[in-house]
Amino acid sequence: MFALALLGGIAQAQVPQRINYQGYLGNASGQPINAPVQMVFKLYDVASGGTALWTETQASVAVTNGIFNVALGAVTPITLAFDQPYWLGVTVGTDAEMTPRQPLASNPYAMRAKQADGLAPSAPVAGSQVTGTIAGSQISGSLTNATLGGNTLAQVQGQFVAGLQPTSVAANVITTVDSTGLVGNYASLTIDMEGRPVIAYFDATKSDLKVAKCGNANCSAGNTVSIVDSTGNVGKYPSLVIGVDGLPVIAYYDATNVSGKQGASTLRASRPLISGHG
Structure with a gap:
């Protein structure tokens, strides 16, 4: 046995x-x-x-x-x-x-x-051999001859100890578009045909629907802020798109009448809102 x-x-x-x-x-x-x-x-x-x-x-x-x-x-x-x-x-x-x-x-x-002990420091590792997420704290030193596609480089900036410096990608730009009262809730953003941001948002101080049309890609100058709808408590949960004619169209919530509205006609009549469009 x-x-x-x-x-x-x-x-x-x-x-x-x-x-x-x-x-x-x-x-x-x-x-x-x-x-x-x-x-x-x-x-x-x-x-x-x-x-x-x-x-x-x-x-x-x-x-x-x-x-x-x-x-x-x-x-x-x-x-x-x-x-x-x-x-x-x-x-x-x-x-x-x-x-x-x-x-x-x-x-x-x-x-x-x-077998891993015998790998030389410069031994290549195929991409197919790496799965999952590698935390930034696990990588130190420089990345040499690395190829990262799309916006990956900008997304991983700051995730590495020393490989990437802030100057390696364009710095982010933060701009205050509207600071009058409690504004900016439920923001919806799109880019117009000229590459400029257009933002629909709720003004909680006045319970109004507002739209900000940026004067340039960074919203740093020439911005136009307009009240699109101010009848009652309106403007929550906006959804903004640019129509085929280049004008904004917004769907949003009317809390006063407890219904859905579409602000297309109001927006199209508000030419100051879209000044600068071709």
């Missing part, structure tokens, strides 16, 4: 190339063995049959009350890649190999990490 359990390797400064293995060995009548025995260990890539990929003979394994402990790889180094399932076959003395073979648990597969 033979019962066994697979244990993990002992942690070391380098990845250990041995596998700790413990088992129980009894005789034909079920009594525990108390004598050294010869044991042969083999690793296969199949659960039965096949050819052993690694073999080790330990000539004298101490067995006390049926319990033995060995370090696989102590005699014959284990050089397998551990990138696929393996099964362990055990033979005691002149007996046949015990069945069934034992599948290796996950701990020995940490030996595959040794």
Whole structure:
């Protein structure tokens, strides 16, 4: 009778190339063995049959009350890649190999990490090998010959310790468009045909719907702020688009009448709001 359990390797400064293995060995009548025995260990890539990929003979394994402990790889180094399932076959003395073979648990597969130890500092890592999110605190130093598409560079600025500096991308521009009262709630923004922002928003102080037409792309000069609707409590939750004629169209909430409104006709009649459009 033979019962066994697979244990993990002992942690070391380098990845250990041995596998700790413990088992129980009894005789034909079920009594525990108390004598050294010869044991042969083999690793296969199949659960039965096949050819052993690694073999080790330990000539004298101490067995006390049926319990033995060995370090696989102590005699014959284990050089397998551990990138696929393996099964362990055990033979005691002149007996046949015990069945069934034992599948290796996950701990020995940490030996595959040794391959990472051998990578040169300049070794490339394919993009397909990196998934998920890498926090900025995990990256330090400079990024050399890196290619980032679209707006990625602007989005990741500040996420790296030293690789990207504020001068590497255009600085953000923050402009106050309207500061009269409690304004700016539920803002909806779009860009007109000339590349200038148009913003619809709720004036909570006066309960009015307002629209701001920026004079340039940064809203830094030439802005026009207009009250589009001031009848009752109106202007919450605006949704703003630019029509095919270049004029703004807004849908918004009328809290006084508890209904939906569309401010297209009012906006189109308010030419000061859209001054500067072609």
